[in-house]
Amino acid sequence: MTDIPRLLILGGTGEAANLAETAQTQFSGRLGVIYSMAGRTKPIRDFVTAVKVGGFGGGIGLADYIISENIKILIDATHPFAKNISANAYDACLSTDTARLSLTRPPWDLPPGTKFIEADDMKHAALILSGFAKKVLVTTGQSNLNELKKLTDIRFFIRVMGKASEKATQENYTFIDGFPPFSLDEELALIEKYNIDSLLTKQSGGTATVNKIIAAIRRRIPIVLIRRPPPEPGEHVESVEDALMWLEQKL
Ligand SMILES: NC(=O)c1ccc[n+]([C@@H]2O[C@H](COP(=O)([O-])OP(=O)(O)OC[C@H]3O[C@@H](n4cnc5c(N)ncnc54)[C@H](OP(=O)(O)O)[C@@H]3O)[C@@H](O)[C@H]2O)c1
Numbered sequence: 001m002t003d004i005p006r007l008l009i010l011g012g013t014g015e016a017a018n019l020a021e022t023a024q025t026q027f028s029g030r031l032g033v034i035y036s037m038a039g040r041t042k043p044i045r046d047f048v049t050a051v052k053v054g055g056f057g058g059g060i061g062l063a064d065y066i067i068s069e070n071i072k073i074l075i076d077a078t079h080p081f082a083k084n085i086s087a088n089a090y091d092a093c094l095s096t097d098t099a100r101l102s103l104t105r106p107p108w109d110l111p112p113g114t115k116f117i118e119a120d121d122m123k124h125a126a127l128i129l130s131g132f133a134k135k136v137l138v139t140t141g142q143s144n145l146n147e148l149k150k151l152t153d154i155r156f157f158i159r160v161m162g163k164a165s166e167k168a169t170q171e172n173y174t175f176i177d178g179f180p181p182f183s184l185d186e187e188l189a190l191i192e193k194y195n196i197d198s199l200l201t202k203q204s205g206g207t208a209t210v211n212k213i214i215a216a217i218r219r220r221i222p223i224v225l226i227r228r229p230p231p232e233p234g235e236h237v238e239s240v241e242d243a244l245m246w247l248e249q250k251l
């Protein structure tokens with residue numbers, strides 16, 4: 001165990017990885033950085049920091065980890081839709097009196113005139129799509145796909161990272177394997193290839209997956225956009241730069 005304070009970054013996003021790398025360099029000798037990821041997908045880069053792969057075992061497990069690893073600061077830089085780990089981070093930091101910051105990228109700001117409808121969740125999205133869609137590009141991941149399977153008049157083209165789970169397979173689903181980022185040309189080609197008439201996606205924000213939104217706008221395809229879950233209370237920034245400034249103040 002070192003004498004310098006230790007920072008745990010909850011990751012799984014590009015911003016989290018950038019923060020980990022920059023913090024490791026910028027605060028070298030002043031801060032020990034641990035980067036943590038759920039481990040469902042392969043890391044997209046080699047890390048200069050210590051890396052922990054796999055869950056903690058809920059909020060209590062995370063609190064135990066914070067104590068046993070002598071973590072003094074936690075930055076939750078997980079995806080805006082990763083609500084379980086964020087709730088666990090909130091609970092664990094509260095119970096261990098650990099400083100916590102949320103780093104969440106801003107949502108996409110859709111230009112005036114964009115055809116989009118906001119949905120509360122997949123169930124709501126399915127109801128909306130049932131009114132007009134025939135060939136839908138789905139980029140919401142593999143969870144909650146069950147909500148779509150009853151819509152047998154609609155063909156769903158579901159983009160997943162890696163192999164689709166067998167449990168998710170349905171007659172009206174076609175899985176497309178793809179790992180972001182995707183260029184605008186790739187997104188336009190996908191829309192053309194499958195004759196897509198609607199896009200179902202989440203309000204993720206960020207640059208790695210924004211081209212599907214731009215492509216849908218270009219082709220005047222309606223977007224059904226699932227709203228973000230409410231964020232946990234507490235200090236919050238939207239950029240790596242602001243997270244680094246916050247860290248500087250804490251040290
Ligand atoms: N949801 C999305 O759309 C999305 C998109 C891109 C990337 N991601 C990333 O993928 C990961 C999983 O997303 P999810 O929506 O399944 O999250 P989730 O529902 O909030 O988390 C499920 C469980 O996965 C473990 N976990 C999640 N993030 C972790 C991390 N950074 N380090 C260690 N364990 C973690 C935790 O297990 P324990 O309870 O055992 O600790 C958590 O309870 C997140 O790290 C997220 O940043 C998610």
